[in-house]
Amino acid sequence: MIRILFFLIVVFALGLGFAWLADRPGDMVVTFGGYQYQVSLMVAAVAITAVVAAVMISWWLVKSIWNSPYTIARYFRVRQRDRGYQALSTGMIAAGAGDAALARKMNKQAAKLIRSDTEPLIHLLDAQASLLEGDHDTAREKFERMLDDPEMRLLGLRGLYLEAQRLGDLSAARHYAGRAADVAPQLGWAIDSTLEEKTAGGDWDGALKLVDAQKSTRQVDRDVINRRRAVLLTAKAQDLLDTDLTAAKAAAVEANRLAPDFPPAAVIAAKALFRQNDIRKGAKILEAAWKAEPHPDVADLYIHARPGDAVLDRLSRAQKLQSLRTNNVESSLAVARAALDAQDFKLAREAAEAAIRMQPREGAYLLLADIEEAETGDQGRVRQFLARAVRAPRDPAWVADGYVSEHWAPVSPATGKLDAFEWRVPMERLGQLIEQADIEPAHPSLALPLRAEPAAVDASTALIQADEAVGGPLEIVEAVIVDDGTKAEAAGKTAENASGEPDVAEPARLPDDPGVDPSQEDRSERRFRLF
Template structure:
């Protein structure tokens, strides 16, 4: 368009020039070789323009003749290159679609039309074709050739990284990723793999440096950056909690400031502060996180954080903590456990019942078992609650990719991904639709230790409760008892669970026995002996620090 406008402007200028000369008559006289030439100015201008046009035409013809062979050669080379790129494009599409035959055919055609040194993508097509054919050794050789070429080095490292992951060579994969991130820090896959490598090695400072690079290159937003930094700082604090308490305290406090609802950060900061004898600050941190995210570990640290507190003091702490986030299962259970230690069994039962109304779970039944053990010592009822704990939904634990851990970990031990552990039930299970389990709790509380048979108690079971193993976070003192109950053969006849039988109780039928009587020659004798009497400690006892 611009050329057309320029051409029109030039024609217009020439027309105006000739018109101007025509309106102004004059003569041009030239003497040359004894001859005198006299013409008008307009004719002279026309002759000059014609001479210039002829000269330009002659130059164009001579140039076309001189450069003709080169032009013809470039035309055929361009046509050959276009055919090669067309074959390369078709081959890449075929490789992406999984058509190994067409990809191989197009690769061979493109290799004939395009030189490899001119188009490095031929290596990529060759590698993709080899992968489709299952020749991983050939694919790796192609990726290595690409990694040696500065133009395709990143692409080659990416291919080698994926091949190493496929072969299960995680160490080699992370080495390739570190090389890639050194060349191009903005690569998300490379920086992520390099960070996972540093986390696996426990080099938290280097992992934090990589995270800062991710933020600088805008790979992560502010929210994700704060979360990941809190995770890495918490991991750093945990690793230094024993040998460098000052570093642990500083790191944990920064992590808590970044994400106040992150339970591991708050718990680690509280432990570090308690070791430094800063109890009040530790309690403030625990209260802040509890308001946002109640968790049993926070309750344990808050209630039993000060070693000099008595049972009554721990109960008051549990009640104060529960008021910060009322009507929550963990708060009710914390009060129930503290009340057991303080001998306030009515308070313990009321709070255990409140937790049960929020949903039956394994730890709730274990608290009921502790109440019966400490208050009455009735092993029949203890075993009854343990039997219900076996069939109840498992209590929450730290879960990542199906891996269940009794403590939080900064990365998955299965694939190395960061911040994947969640606090949830290891096995998802539908909760009962009614409150029959709560009715069972009321029954035990109201009957005042009267006799109750197992078939009568079974009427309070939820119809859809399924049996399952206890989680690894269950109290250690109940594991043997629960395992024995699961191994014990079931009987269809009712068994009296009360140890004290009134005089008007009909005599036992032959073959019936008390639940605590192992019997003689019974097939479940080994399982019965495995049931040991629970200790007088509460289910959550133990060293918190």
């Protein structure tokens, strides 16, 4: 665009110059070789312009002829390079599609048309073709040669890392990941693998340095960095809580500042403060954490902040938590437990029943059973609540990769992944029920993995769980229910009645067991409940 404007300006200037000369007549006299030449100014200007144009055109022609060999060679070189890049592109697509033969063919063609020292992608295509052909030793050699080239070093480390993982050599894989993390902290695969190595060895400071290096690249989301730092600082504080209380408090308080809705950080920070007799600050941290995310560990530590408090004082603190988060199941359960300890059975029952109305689950029914046993001692009612607890959804727990734990941990015990534990209701119970009932699930999605540490159940519990899983009674060949050393056999075999028709005998009940509430036994509307 600028060239066009410049050309127009030059033409316009020439036009103005010739017009100016045309309006001012005059003569130009030139004496040369004894002769005198006289022409007008307009003719002289046109002649000078023609001579300059002729000189420029002649120079362009001479230059073009002189540079013609280079121009022709450059044309064929560009054409060859374009063909090479086309072959390289086709080879990369073939490698991605898994076509080993075409990838190798295009690699050879590209290597002939393009110099490998000027185009690193040829080395990558060569290594990928070797991997597709199953020649992993050759591929590893090519990845190792890439380490000598600064431009290809990260690619070579990535290839060697994947090959080490394929061979199951975890130490070698982490070695290559560590080298890559030192060069480029923004690489997620390198940072994750190196973090797993350092967290597995409890090197929390080294892991924090890696996260700080990743933060300095400004290529990772700030919230992700803060979450990782909070988890690592919480793990560090957890390890130092019994040995270096000051350092543990500093790490936990910083973790709580980075992630206020992370209950383990608040719990560790409050524990450290309580041990330093700073009850007020620790209580504020727990209150803020409770407002952000109600958690039973937060409630338990807050209620028992002062070991010497009376049970009524603990009840008052539980009620204060309830005022911070009203209409919450964890708040009601905290008040119910504190009221049970204070022997205020009416308040405990009301709070537990309110929790069940909001979210019926196993822990709430077990708490009602404890209240009933402490208040009336009615074993029939206690068994009724226990039976409901067996059928109810499980309480939330820390779950990571199918492993269920009562306590939070920074890494998964199954995979070693950082920050893998989630506070949620385990979904593994459905898989347990289906396996205990020895039936096929109605849909493949219902076949969930079993928990890593399944709780032991007696025969009666297994029958009730299996009954609930299938949504109806099972045909049990023989079951023995053990209760206080008394054995009662329940035959589920079909028996012939007086009319000769088969009839299913009901399981025997103990005399003082009223059974399950009929409202809870409506099998026609029973469905699976995952949560």
